[in-house]
Amino acid sequence: MAKSALLKSSIAKKVAMALSGLFLMLFLAQHFFINMTSVFSADTFNSISHFMGNNPLVQFVIQPILIVGVIFHFIMGFVLEYKNNSARPISYAKNNGAANSSWASRNMIISGSVVLAFLLVHFYDFWVPEMVYKYVDVSPLNETRYFHELAEKFESPIRTGLYSLSFLLLSLHLWHGFSSSFQSVGFNNKYSKSLKGFGYGFAIVIPFGFIFIALFHHFNH
Amino acid sequence: MAPCQSTFDFRLYDFQTKNMKLTLKIWRQKNAAAEGKIVEYPIDGIEPDMSFLEMLDILNDELIVKGEDTVAFDHDCREGICGMCSLYINGEAHGPDRLVTTCQLHMRKFKDGDTIFIEPFRAKAFPVIKDLVVDRGAFDRIQQSGGFVSVxxxxxxxxxxxxxxxxHDADRAFDAATCIGCGACVASCKNSSAMLFVSAKVSQFALLPQGKVEAADRVMNMVAQMDAEGFGNCTNTGACEVECPKGISLENIARMNREYLSASLKG
Incomplete structure (x- = not known):
């Protein structure tokens, strides 16, 4: 009984959302550190990108896990939102949500939807051309192409603006999502306050770091 | 003998002595099957020291004189311990005050001329019976599914x-046990989640040796019943903790998650 009940239960869904969220935050951190190298050294960025783009473990194990994680997190998010909305068929005539909770925590579906829209654009911009380059056209290896491809994308003020706006919403999503993930997996103890502080730092440093990278390339190339 | 000196600083208090004139916007619904709507009632002569429920008593007296149907609302002990009173007042469960139930809310929290929205606790699992009275039997069924120790x-x-x-364990168990099961957590949660209530009932036993014997069955059964009742999923907004009249902590939800995962994985 226990195993099937676990899969169906509200707590299991909550934990699954938290674990997929934590995994995506780990990915986000490594993506941030790799992209940040592009600000300091084109060569370093090229060599790391080349490694990530051609290492079989990254390409055929970690990348599929990441894609599954992203899809799972979004689908589960929408499923839970639908279920949660149906748990209150008649809304309040007057509701003062700001009196007891943050905007970020109440609107994860909005910030998450913007991040999803951004990811679709981001995949179209970088991931799809990369897959076509390597696996459809089977173009020759070029270890120095990555920096130029990155810099070229951020010449467009529209793309740079859209990316920056999306990162603001990502910041709000992480503002609640980071500490919420730990609460969901049952972590609430004397370290929770420090962890929450670290989470707020993460929610500021990573998205605003990405905005800095986008603006840096926009104004420098 | 030193002259008597008052240490009471009157400047700290915003005394309202004037009787208030208010506009009440109250959810009226004849029965569970009927359609409900917000009805406006002007009311005058409300004293700041009246409780919110006394203000409703006065409104009902006026409605009786007029020959109209009185507003139905839940209440019992009127001293904040029975968990019977509810009401969603101006967008918050038990109104704008903290750590109080509706019966402990006083009219001094409002100002002359205010418009006050009064609605029932809203959730699919808490169907309206009449006006502001909702059926919180879902909580009873959750309790019956495991909220006890076999002695x-x-x-x-x-x-x-x-x-x-x-x-330390006794104190935390007692804190969890102070939950009066009023349902403010469900009413405040944007997802109508009952996790704070269920976690308090799980925690009060899980923390004590007498409760550990049945801990795994208890958490599995209570969570299963909670899900079956149609409550939403917790997304950790923390609204329940803020609006809880007894200050039940979110720590209990984390504890219940641990208890549930541990019980599930043990099979």
Whole structure:
């Protein structure tokens, strides 16, 4: 009984959302550190990108896990939102949500939807051309192409603006999502306050770091 | 003998002595099957020191005089311990005050001329019976599914106080046990989640040696019943903790998650 009940239960869904969220935050951190190298050294960025783009473990194990994680997190998010909305068929005539909770925590579906829209654009911009380059056209290896491809994308003020706006919403999503993930997996103890502080730092440093990278390339190339 | 000196600083208090004139916007619904709507009632002569429920009593007296149907609302002890009163007042469960139930809310929290929205606790699992009265039987069924300890009452029951319990655990168990099951957590949660209530009931036993024996069955059964009742999923907004009249902590939800995962994985 226990195993099937676990899969169906509200707590299991909550934990699954938290674990997929934590995994995506780990990915986000490594993506941030790799992209940040592009600000300091084109060569370093090229060599790391080349490694990530051609290492079989990254390409055929970690990348599929990441894609599954992203899809799972979004689908589960929408499923839970639908279920949660149906748990209150008649809304309040007057509701003062700001009196007891943050905007970020109440609107994860909005910030998450913007991040999803951004990811679709981001995949179209970088991931799809990369897959076509390597696996459809089977173009020759070029270890120095990555920096130029990155810099070229951020010449467009529209793309740079859209990316920056999306990162603001990502910041709000992480503002609640980071500490919420730990609460969901049952972590609430004397370290929770420090962890929450670290989470707020993460929610500021990573998205605003990405905005800095986008603006840096926009104004420098 | 020194002259008597008052240490009471009157500047700290915003005394309202004037009787208030208010506009009440109240959810009226004849029965569970009927459509409901917000109806406006002007009311005058409300004293700041009246409780919110006394203000509703005055409104009902006026409605009786007019020959109209009175507003139905839940209440019992009127001293904040029974968990019977509810009401979603101006967008918050139990109104704008903190750590109080509706019966402990006073009219001094409002200003002359205010418009006050009064609605029932809203959730699919808390259907409206009439006006502001909702059926919170879902909480009873969750309790019946596991919110107890099985004790031999054949005459040789061991006194619970003979079992040594660390003070810290006893305090946390007591904090969880102060939940009065009013449903403010469900009403405040944007997802209508009952996790704070269920976690308090799970925690009050899980923290004590007497409760550990049935801990796994308890958490599995109570969560299953909670899900079956149609409550939403917790997304950790923390609204329940803020609006809870007894200050039940979110720590209990984390504890219940741990208890549930541990019980599930053990099979």
């Amino acid at each position: 031999n009452t054949s005459g040789n029951t061991i006194d619970a106080n003979t079992i040594p319990i660390p003070k």
